[in-house]
Amino acid sequence: MHVALTGATGFLGLRLLRELLTRHDSLTVLAHSGGACALRRITRFMELTGAPASLVEELPRRLRTVDVDLGRPRMGLSADAFQELADELDVIWHSAGNIKLDDALVNLRQVNVEGTRTVLELAAVGVRKPVVHHISTAFVGGARRDGVLYEDELDDTHGFENGYEQSKYEAEVLVREWSRVHGRPVVIMRPGVLVTDLPPHPDLPRHPMQFIREAGQSWLPEVTGAMSHGNRPVLRMPGHPHGHLNLMPVEHAAAVMVQLAGMPSSGRVDTYHVVHEHDVSVDVMTALTERFMRVQVKIVDEAPEDPTPLEAATDLYPGFMAYLKHRRRFDDTRVRTLLGPVSSGIRVGVEYLSSGLTTKATAVSGTGAR
Template identity: 35%
Template structure:
């Protein structure tokens, strides 16, 4: 029997049914061989079966009996007092936790302030209260985002930077900024070991199964696909125009020179595990912050090219202003994924600490048109063919 089992030592993970948390859970259970307690919504059995279905999808099959035996689920909610747990369960978890990975959050990038603050700020406060009752050596890994840099448009954002002087593009950014300030203050006050991870826009190039957690680029691909395949109210589908028709021209209110930091999930997950798990003993007490980003920004032009190559007959034009939108343009404008709120940024992200603590991990490959096409779910036949 392993030492972890004898001592009942566990890693508490929130957000395990989500896009990032599920990937981290798979790594913690398998390559890192940890015992993990997942705290999530729903009943314990619902949560366990949801988590296992997602893990099996990610692993491309079963995760193995040993990894399954290391997984425990507790029904809870990060916004509720005592995380929604019975006091005895809360106390036992606090005694057993060797690490807390806080990945639960609301990622509605253009969502309402109150809702985002409840999940992201208040939820983080509850997690900090919990972490305070764990052993002083218990480390906290807090999932933040590069979006905490808010409205800053240019220059290189350093990993240590955390300021509200440029304001915020969205309530999401502000909620994640507030959460990060709480984490920093808490760690300083208690001298606790904390790793703050700030990913860019994490994407996945693997085939997406219905019901599995998605990512922002997938949302964009699905929205364009809705118009192209089925049309939308008042909008003819592009396929109906394919036989020599004029095609469909759509203006997107996004600057033509917009760029985004898109980071592949495989690289991001491994980097986060190396920092939050493998390096944990050496990071020491206090807060360290890590940009988990791609070394190069992805131009909007490449995203447009990937869409147009797949949906032949569709022409996208990036414009600064959108006078007299057509029904199709209004539909797109109303459904644009939130990451396009960051289209005015020309900033880059320093990676000094992240590189130092992920030594030997190759940089992700450049993001190209094929990768973007896969990430947006353009895996089937080209719609105009046939």
């Protein structure tokens, strides 16, 4: 069985690749940054996360790279090369994406929607009818802030918190439609926000919540210094006092996804919420912000009309802060029905999250390193 993976150099893709290497002798990496660079990044990830030396040595033999740009027609390949690639494949994992919540919709669509369209075209023309495993997000649920979201739901009536959600929603619509028109099976995996306790490193992909640490490191001390005299300044952040968010350890998410891929298919679209069994309360997010930004956070209903200079300068990550108002849950009955309880045993709290945002002077450690 021959498997290809897009986004293999990403935060999730690297973990998916590591899991897939435990099941397949060789894989094709559809590399955005060029084959040599992708191989170097993958090798570095394996080294930093404690992969056996034998695995690291084998990577050049086991990984074939094909240079692609999902934002271009046929991924930037010639018609012949595109067909040749398609004909070799039995499975395509599509993990590449633009995850910048606040990017312009046109940029997000180019990779998340048009890139997905191109992956589906590749699958459509392959003689071996490769199965597509599409990495979506639980956040296709959009701006619906409470209630329960089910795995078979896909609905845009509540709108979206940001362009990223919208582009991922549009990609799922495309995937479902493709499956219907072509009569082909597709597996859609929807993770919650992916996190790790593996400390940041210049050679590793960026942690999705790194913005919290950066805000505390860069411009913020100047602002807080100017307005505080010893005490921590108060930062009023719009949210819900009972808000909660699903944060899923990325290593566990990858393991669950690869397990799900091995499950019997319905022959149509199988959608799974790959989420942590416990949500993280808004208090954890508050404590994390206080730790890294040296402020005192007060959750308020709406953005203050009289913002302090600090508050005026603090839109930590446009597109993310709306999630402090969320109280919805992602139902993962389909996953648990197939796999049984899928607990990672990891408690995602302030210490776990802090570890993933704090550079260590010594070697990388954490449950994410193995």
